[in-house]
Amino acid sequence: MSENSQISPKMQQLLDLAAELDDLNHIMALLGWDQQVKMPPGGAEERGMQLAALGRIIHEKFVTDEVGQLIADLEAEVGDLNAETDQARSVKVSKKAYEKQAKVPLALLMETIKTTAMAHEAWVKAKSHSDFSVFQPYLEKIVDLRKQYAELFKPYDHIYDPLLDDFEPGMKTADVKEIFEKLRPQQVELLQQIAEKEPPDDAFIKQPFNEAHQELFGRHVITRFGYDWNRGRLDIAPHPFTTEFGLGDVRITTRYLKEDAGSALFSTMHEAGHAMYGQGVPEKYKRHPLSGSASLAIHESQSRLWENIIGRSKEFWTHFYPSFQMLFPAYLGNVSMMDFYRGINKVEPSFIRVEADEATYNLHIMLRLEIEIGLMEGTMEVGDLPAIWNSRMADYLGVTPPDDARGVLQDIHWSGGMIGYFPTYALGNLASVQLWDKLMADHPNVPDEIAQGKFDTVLGWMREHVHQYGAKYEPQEIMLKATGSKITPEPYMAYLRKKYMEVYDL
Numbered sequence: 001m002s003e004n005s006q007i008s009p010k011m012q013q014l015l016d017l018a019a020e021l022d023d024l025n026h027i028m029a030l031l032g033w034d035q036q037v038k039m040p041p042g043g044a045e046e047r048g049m050q051l052a053a054l055g056r057i058i059h060e061k062f063v064t065d066e067v068g069q070l071i072a073d074l075e076a077e078v079g080d081l082n083a084e085t086d087q088a089r090s091v092k093v094s095k096k097a098y099e100k101q102a103k104v105p106l107a108l109l110m111e112t113i114k115t116t117a118m119a120h121e122a123w124v125k126a127k128s129h130s131d132f133s134v135f136q137p138y139l140e141k142i143v144d145l146r147k148q149y150a151e152l153f154k155p156y157d158h159i160y161d162p163l164l165d166d167f168e169p170g171m172k173t174a175d176v177k178e179i180f181e182k183l184r185p186q187q188v189e190l191l192q193q194i195a196e197k198e199p200p201d202d203a204f205i206k207q208p209f210n211e212a213h214q215e216l217f218g219r220h221v222i223t224r225f226g227y228d229w230n231r232g233r234l235d236i237a238p239h240p241f242t243t244e245f246g247l248g249d250v251r252i253t254t255r256y257l258k259e260d261a262g263s264a265l266f267s268t269m270h271e272a273g274h275a276m277y278g279q280g281v282p283e284k285y286k287r288h289p290l291s292g293s294a295s296l297a298i299h300e301s302q303s304r305l306w307e308n309i310i311g312r313s314k315e316f317w318t319h320f321y322p323s324f325q326m327l328f329p330a331y332l333g334n335v336s337m338m339d340f341y342r343g344i345n346k347v348e349p350s351f352i353r354v355e356a357d358e359a360t361y362n363l364h365i366m367l368r369l370e371i372e373i374g375l376m377e378g379t380m381e382v383g384d385l386p387a388i389w390n391s392r393m394a395d396y397l398g399v400t401p402p403d404d405a406r407g408v409l410q411d412i413h414w415s416g417g418m419i420g421y422f423p424t425y426a427l428g429n430l431a432s433v434q435l436w437d438k439l440m441a442d443h444p445n446v447p448d449e450i451a452q453g454k455f456d457t458v459l460g461w462m463r464e465h466v467h468q469y470g471a472k473y474e475p476q477e478i479m480l481k482a483t484g485s486k487i488t489p490e491p492y493m494a495y496l497r498k499k500y501m502e503v504y505d506l
């Protein structure tokens with residue numbers, strides 16, 4: 001008998017509630033997509049109110065005594081919440097979400113929303129004037145509010161744990177610290193080895209490439225990857241992102257830089273990786289408590305896999321370079337495939353995280369994690385951040401930002417109160433290689449397939465081992481199931497060493 005035929009009235013209540021909340025959340029996502037893709041600037045104020053109104057409705061529908069009681073009754077009804085049935089996991093996921101949201105007093109929630117709205121404005125201004133003092137009082141307030149939030153979840157092992165858990169369910173600060181402490185010296189050492197070598201030339205890609213041709217090629221590539229256009233679309237936005245309004249509508253955005261054809265292409269592959277995860281969640285989780293994904297790190301493992309492991313590989317360009325070259329003969333006519341491959345894998349320590357290459361990216365993240373932990377523990381003061389930032393950039397990457405706009409002020413996250421988000425980027429990088437290695441062990445022919453422009457095996461494997469679970473499992477559970485190991489740095493370092501040995505002749 002299938003699980004569906006044994007749904008109790010109470011379980012049906014939970015499913016109905018989840019379906020309605022899913023609808024409301026997707027309406028909110030649509031408002032957000034429109035805000036970034038279509039909305040004229042004059043709409044900003046009222047759009048903010050519309051989003052806040054919906055957010056309040058969602059909160060009020062979910063955080064009620066009745067829902068609390070329903071979840072408690074269901075917990076008794078289904079028994080072991082760690083059991084692997086969809087019903088047990090639906091109750092578990094709902095219970096966790098309910099307990100988290102019910103703990104937060106409305107006053108703290110409202111103050112956080114108000115503060116971050118003002119902090120965003122202040123951050124934009126501070127960044128454009130490269131003046132940290134404009135942002136400092138707001139960040140101090142945000143750190144204070146985040147501490148108050150974290151303290152609601154006492155007892156914890158570490159005050160950063162509740163923040164991290166919002167983005168990476170089940171992950172502990174101690175785990176991330178341990179991973180990063182192993183990773184950092186190895187990344188720094190690799191970077192030093194690379195720095196001693198002659199860098200490859202990448203000037204050919206920094207030329208005024210025709211935007212329409214860039215778009216044509218990007219669409220061609222992600223179509224071959226398996227992005228489903230019947231359930232998606234590609235638009236232009238200043239900051240590329242992926243969003244979903246359900247299983248049947250998972251959209252991506254990109255931006256075309258005239259002077260850098262790599263930027264749009266790799267960001268399109270990246271977002272398509274996120275979107276194919278969303279499109280890969282099975283029908284049975286439509287408008288369901290287990291719709292969505294395991295975590296941000298698992299999401300990022302998918303985007304990084306398509307962008308970097310595949311999109312920057314020799315096999316990929318063996319197939320695609322001739323057609324890419326043909327689109328831009330004036331710039332690439334005399335550039336060989338190997339020179340192109342080396343160029344797009346150039347390592348260059350830079351100030352800006354979002355422009356960082358594979359060898360330096362995680363170092364940008366570690367610096368941020370150390371600062372976030374320092375702020376939450378109270379061992380660092382907001383006022384000292386510019387100096388701390390610059391001295392660690394020098395230690396880890398060997399570069400010192402010329403101003404705070406290109407230093408401590410570069411990212412939007414803290415202005416939105418998102419402390420605990422950054423580590424997921426690095427964890428996603430590590431997870432991408434672990435999944436890739438297991439895929440390789442299962443299907444050693446994959447590199448040959450990629451060299452022929454075929455990606456069915458890759459996508460099929462990810463569907464089977466990652467996408468099909470939606471939000472059913474926590475990130476480390478997914479990794480254990482898929483690879484036999486939790487997130488660990490060794491495979492990623494081995495991947496980097498192998499790649500740069502070839503690109504840089506180490």
Ligand SMILES: [Zn+2]
Binds near residue numbers: 270274300303
């Ligand atoms: Zn991403």
